[in-house]
Amino acid sequence: MSDTSLDTATPAKLGRSLWDDARDRLLANKAAxxxxxxxxxxxxxxxxxxxxxxxQYDTVYRDYTKVPASLEAYPRQDQVEPAFNKIAKRARLSIESYKMREDGFVEAQVTSKRKIKERNAKRHFDRSDLFADTMVQGLTDGGKSATIVSRINYMHFYFGTxxxxxxxxxxxxxxxxxxxxxxxxxxxxxxxxxxxxxxxxxxxxxxxxxxxxxxxxxxxxxxxxxxxxxxxxxxxxxxxxxxxxxxxxxxxxxxxxxxxxxxxxxxxxxxxxxxxxxxxxxxxxxxxxxxxxxxxxxxxxxxxxxxxxxxxxxxxxxxxxxxxxxxxxxxxxxxxxxxxxxxxxxxxxxxxxxxxxxxxxxxxxxxxxxxxxxxxx
The missing domain is CATH 1.10.3720.10 (MetI-like)
Incomplete structure (x- = not known):
């Protein structure tokens, strides 16, 4: 007579280690x-x-010292024109007309007592953190009158500077x-x-x-x-x-x-x-x-x-x-x-x-x- 008890024996269950129990207790801790x-x-x-x-963490923006945290881009609308006028004065240019275009550019008609040097004017505006890709167009009156077009360089400082x-x-x-x-x-x-x-x-x-x-x-x-x-x-x-x-x-x-x-x-x-x-x-x-x-x-x-x-x-x-x-x-x-x-x-x-x-x-x-x-x- 054959013993059939081995055929009906259930497989032994594997035990749980102490580390398994510790992991489950840790996962049950919502705060942890x-x-x-x-x-x-x-x-x-x-x-x-x-x-x-x-x-970059070490990039310095001289025009944006201690600006508050904001979700809006800098510069603000009321900051653009005063900054543009200040740079123009530094470049010894007088602004005859000024307008902000819908495509994010500033266009201004400027004059000077001396001949406008295109390279010098571009350097003054592009050196600012507020403007970029400056172009000097339509030099007239012996080079003493021109149109300056500069892109407003918008930046976000979510935590401020x-x-x-x-x-x-x-x-x-x-x-x-x-x-x-x-x-x-x-x-x-x-x-x-x-x-x-x-x-x-x-x-x-x-x-x-x-x-x-x-x-x-x-x-x-x-x-x-x-x-x-x-x-x-x-x-x-x-x-x-x-x-x-x-x-x-x-x-x-x-x-x-x-x-x-x-x-x-x-x-x-x-x-x-x-x-x-x-x-x-x-x-x-x-x-x-x-x-x-x-x-x-x-x-x-x-x-x-x-x-x-x-x-x-x-x-x-x-x-x-x-x-x-x-x-x-x-x-x-x-x-x-x-x-x-x-x-x-x-x-x-x-x-x-x-x-x-x-x-x-x-x-x-x-x-x-x-x-x-x-x-x-």
Whole structure:
């Protein structure tokens, strides 16, 4: 008699890993998911946005200093004629008649006491940010009378311009690149050093742990600002300096967190079994200790990025950050604070981007903390 129980046996269901459960809990957190979307949008705008903008972040428009944010194009209708008259006076031309054509050109009949030089007249008008493609036509009266036709050069400044006449939208997005890059790179360095240092100290224990933690205490006692100023004196202000200065200090907290986790993990049965099998200390750290500390590390990383961005903004506010014409959110906020009375948009828009990024990262950190909480598994 054949056994048919094997034919009717149902296939075993695959179990769910702890990471699958953590992912589902994270996706169920609406605040964290919304924050991930907001952060992704800001990152994409900062990375790719400047490529599609008509203005470069370092282009100076002398005729558009501190213009307010607007959806309408500049120059406005009431700005064209005064600007045209001012340029004509500078070129020593007298305007006999003036009209704005429907095709976006200005046409004016001008005269001069001397012979009008076509090249000189075109240079004066085209050098302005308001006009372009100037043509001198119909020279008469021995070259002392002519018709000047110039195209009105309309521009959009959706975030306005700064005190130097640079487009604030392009500068805000470029600043996002700098701030996010410093935040991520410095955080990666701090996490890498802190995890390796803390795991090694906690696992080896004894005198090694004592000496390594005293080194951390000594570094804690050094004033951060003094450390940064010392680096600025020796190496000057640049992007790499910010990355080194912040990353070289922020790993201390991570080292202590990982050391505490390691002291608990190294007493677990699977670590003792690995030791009994003769696996080297390096192998145990790589395969068992460090992977099991990733939960707190990931959470701390999302909290460290905004901390690093704030530190960079603080240093830039003090003048120890990135150099012109490059900028960061901290630099823009510093400039906006100085011009708050007459040009509030210089502070509002960079502040919106910075606060949105900080809130998003903190909400993501809270979501990851809840998702990776062992009590909820």
């Amino acid at each position: 998911v919304t924050s991930i979307i907001v952060l992704a949008v800001i990152a994409v705008l900062s990375i790719f946005g400047p490529m599609f903008l008509p203005h 700064d005190a130097n006449g640079r487009d604030l939208l392009s500068r805000t997005l470029i600043a996002g690149r700098v701030s996010l890059t410093i935040g991520l790179l410095a955080t990666i360095v701090a996490i890498s050093i802190g995890v390796i240092y803390g795991a090694t100290s906690g696992y080896l224990g004894g005198r090694v742990d004592l000496v390594m933690m005293r080194v951390v205490d000594i570094l804690y006692s050094l004033p951060f600002i003094f450390f940064v100023i010392m680096l600025v004196v020796f190496f000057g202000r640049n992007f790499v300096l910010m990355f080194i200065a912040v990353g070289a200090v922020e790993w201390l907290d991570m080292a202590r967190i990982v050391r505490g986790q390691t002291l608990s993990i190294k007493r677990q049965e699977y670590v003792q079994a690995a030791e009994a099998m003769g696996i080297t200390d390096r192998g145990i750290l790589k395969r068992h200790i460090i992977p099991n500390t990733l939960g707190p590390v990931v959470v701390y990383m999302t909290l460290l990025v905004p901390k690093v961005i704030l530190l960079e903004s603080f240093l830039s506010f003090l003048g120890l950050g990135v150099q012109e014409p490059m900028t960061s959110w901290g630099v823009l906020i510093s400039e906006g604070a100085r011009n708050l009375e007459g040009a509030s948009w210089l502070l509002i828009f960079p502040s919106i981007f910075l606060t949105s990024t900080l809130f998003a990262l903190n909400f993501i950190g809270d979501g990851l903390r809840d998702a990776l909480d062992p009590k909820d598994r």
